[in-house]
Amino acid sequence: MTIRSNRLVADVLHDAPATLRVFLDFHMRCVGCPIASFHTVADACHEHAVDLERFLAALQAAAAGPTVGFAPPFTGRDQPGERG
Template sequence: MTVTKDTLIGEILREDQSTAPFFFEMGMHCLGCPSSTMESLEEACMVHGVSVEELVEKLNGHMARQ
């Protein structure tokens, strides 16, 4: 899976649950909440004031190593 800014958080977590710490790092602690899993990565990053490009890079790097 390749993550983009438009990828839904729920899709990322379904593909690789070991990505959860990256979301916790950005302050998203309610990953079980239905609305959080339906947000795009870009939407979540805007809400939490995090760089979407940086998070996309981290997630893709992590997933490539799995």
């Protein structure tokens, strides 16, 4: 997935959950922010005084990497604590 500066922050976080760590590493408070649905990546970088090109490169790397540590969504088929 290519992440461009005009993508909404909320869309980036939704489509590439591994990018959450990048936002936190850059000390950006976008995770859980109600403005994330309206701000683009470029807007967020401007608001947090973060270098856009460096940030985009980090987002791309995170989105391209494996999603180790992310559990699959709960489907309701398996009950927590039960074994088959």
